[in-house]
Amino acid sequence: MNIRFTIFQTEWGYFGLAGVENRLYAVVLPQKNAEKTEKLLSAKVLRYGNYMLEYDKTLFSVLKKQIIDYFSGKKVNFDYSGIAFPQEHLLGFSGSVLQRCIDIKYGETKTYGELALAAGSAKAFRAAGGVLSRNILPLIIPCHRVIRADGSIGGFSADGGAALKARMLELEAENR
Secondary structure, three states, rough: EEEEEEEEOOOOEEEEEEEEOOOOEEEEEOOHHHHHHHHHHHHHHHHHOOEEEOOOOOOOOHHHHHHHHHHHOOOOOOOOOOOOHHHHOOOOHHHHHHHHOOOOOOOOOEEHHHHHHHHHOOOOOHHHHHHOOOOOOOOOOHHHHHHHHOOOOOOOOOOOOHHHHHHHHHHHHHHO
């Protein structure tokens, strides 16, 4: 089986999506060039097995437009209809954390503790942070909207690190 992918330009750089039919398997946040985006997508897809990537310009066209709008500064609450997430990422406490993260609206933030409480385990804020550090769908599952209890932004394991997280939060704050 091949996994399809698309790479497209946003105002912040080249963004990548990979999936099969309506199932979204990987996201790469904006990079300086398409080659690096494809390399990072390929590495993420290898987590699922030894699949080949096949380019598909039309893949996730609605989501692609929303992402382009997001990085151009438009307020976007992603439409998840028609998109399926890998089921193995939506099970147990981890799945509950990711589901609660999806509920965080544009321009809002929650703390790791608030997210853990919403996911059913108030004291598991470090575990919630660990779940988010393994989020394969950053921006789509908006882990950048989760901050520390003291108001600092905390970590961000996606390419671009905490500086990119801060920039995304600033973009959303400016366009509430």
